[in-house]
Amino acid sequence: MWYYDKKLQHPVNIKKGDLRMAKCIAAQLGGPDGELGASLRYLSQRYSMPTGKSRALFTDIGTEELAHVEMISTMMYQLMKDATIDDIIAAGLAPYYTQHGKAVYPVDASGVPFTAAYFQSQEDPITNIYENMAAEQKARSTYERLIHLADDPDIIEPLKFLRQREVVHFQRFGEALQDVSFNRMSPKYH
Amino acid sequence: MRTYNDHRQKMLLDIQKVDFMLVDLNLFLDTHPNCAEAIAEHNKLAEISCKLRDAYEKQHGPLMAKTWDQSECNWAWVENPWPWDVQ
Numbered sequence: 653m654w655y656y657d658k659k660l661q662h663p664v665n666i667k668k669g670d671l672r673m674a675k676c677i678a679a680q681l682g683g684p685d686g687e688l689g690a691s692l693r694y695l696s697q698r699y700s701m702p703t704g705k706s707r708a709l710f711t712d713i714g715t716e717e718l719a720h721v722e723m724i725s726t727m728m729y730q731l732m733k734d735a736t737i738d739d740i741i742a743a744g745l746a747p748y749y750t751q752h753g754k755a756v757y758p759v760d761a762s763g764v765p766f767t768a769a770y771f772q773s774q775e776d777p778i779t780n781i782y783e784n785m786a787a788e789q790k791a792r793s794t795y796e797r798l799i800h801l802a803d804d805p806d807i808i809e810p811l812k813f814l815r816q817r818e819v820v821h822f823q824r825f826g827e828a829l830q831d832v833s834f835n836r837m838s839p840k841y842h
Numbered sequence: 843m844r845t846y847n848d849h850r851q852k853m854l855l856d857i858q859k860v861d862f863m864l865v866d867l868n869l870f871l872d873t874h875p876n877c878a879e880a881i882a883e884h885n886k887l888a889e890i891s892c893k894l895r896d897a898y899e900k901q902h903g904p905l906m907a908k909t910w911d912q913s914e915c916n917w918a919w920v921e922n923p924w925p926w927d928v929q
Contacts, residue, residue, distance in 0.1 A: 658905045659854055660925045661862060667928060709872040716865060726926040820866065827873035 654715070661719040662813045666730040666806045671743035674731035675761060676801055680814070681724045682758030682766035685790040687814075691717035693771035693787065697780040703835050706777065706828045713821050720814055727810065728756045778836070781829045785822055792818035851929050853898045857905070860891045 680686045694714035701707045732754045740749045748763055758766035772783055795815035802808045867884045874880060895905055903918040923929065 655906050655908065657861075658919075658925060659858060659861075661858070661865070663855065663858065663929070664926075665928050705873055705875065709869065712865075712868055712872055716869075722925065729926050730928055820869065824869050824873055831873065 654718075660723055660726060661716070662723060662810055664723055664726045664730065664810045666727060666804070668804060668806070669734045669739070670731050670804060670807065671735055671739055671745055673798075673802055673804075673807055674728055675743060675745060675748075676798055677724060677727055677731070677807075677811075678759050678763075679761040679794055680791070680798070681721065681728060681756070682764075683760035683794070684770040685787060685794050686758075686760070686766070686770075687717050687720040687724055687791075688758050688766055689768075689770040690787060690791065691715075691721060692768065693773065694784065696771075696773040697784075700773070700775050700780060701777050701832070703831055705831045706781075709824055709828050713824065716817070716821075720817065723810060723814065725756045727807065731807075732756075777832050778829070781825055781832060784825045785829070788818045788822040788825065792822070850898075850902045853894070853902065854929075857891065857894045857898060860887055860894060863887050864891060 681688060683689075691714050694710045694717065698707055698710035698714065701710055735743075735745075735754060737749075740746060748757075748759070751757075760766075771787070772780075774780055774783075792815055795811055795818065799808055799811050799815065802811065864884065864887050867880055867887070871877065871880055871884060895909075899905060899909060903921050907919050
């Protein structure tokens with residue numbers, strides 16, 4: 653089970669709306685390398701993990717990713733909430749507005765809705781860990797492009813925090829790979 | 843609506859800092875469960891977090907629905923602001 657903590661993992665206080673950045677940052681909510689996919693990936697895969705260490709790690713990173721879904725959703729909300737109809741049309745968000753208004757909904761940067769097809773969950777734990785290490789690198793790269801696109805420090809600062817978490821998670825998954833490999837005696841896993 | 847104030851924000855930021863260190867140490871300990879140094883650091887920070895959270899909740903309401911103060915007669919969990927509000 654889970655409990656909700658009434659705070660963000662890291663502060664997000666964006667005072668100035670920016671629909672161009674909202675549209676791009678959506679990539680990390682409902683996109684292929686986004687936080688929602690990351691959370692569901694690890695929380696689905698954990699049942700196939702063989703060791704206590706890897707089960708703990710998948711549970712805890714999957715949980716942290718939910719806190720990142722909340723941070724990205726908060727960024728989307730704050731970036732969109734004061735937008736006028738003219739702002740929305742100018743940013744190319746009229747189709748999104750038609751379907752959702754200014755609500756937060758998981759789509760990618762092109763407006764394609766989130767799908768579980770963005771991630772895998774396999775029985776082989778080694779396969780899962782390699783997917784996760786790649787996923788963390790893809791998310792890191794995406795955050796770097798978002799940081800390049802942004803000019804408001806209120807947007808850049810939480811993006812830098814989230815980028816750094818991708819680096820830490822990659823490191824921890826690498827350690828889990830060693831742990832699981834060490835515990836696998838059967839040659840078919842190597 | 844609860845008014846946003848600097849004191850609440852400062853208390854919350856202190857909790858966010860300590861709790862973040864705890865999350866990061868938690869992941870480290872998942873792959874290094876026998877690291878005595880990290881466990882000692884975790885225990886120290888966990889105690890600080892408890893104290894900070896208690897102090898915050900007495901003044902600004904519950905951080906978790908299960909930690910609400912039973913002596914109060916209203917369900918303070920429903921009070922604004924929520925984490926996505928600009929603080």
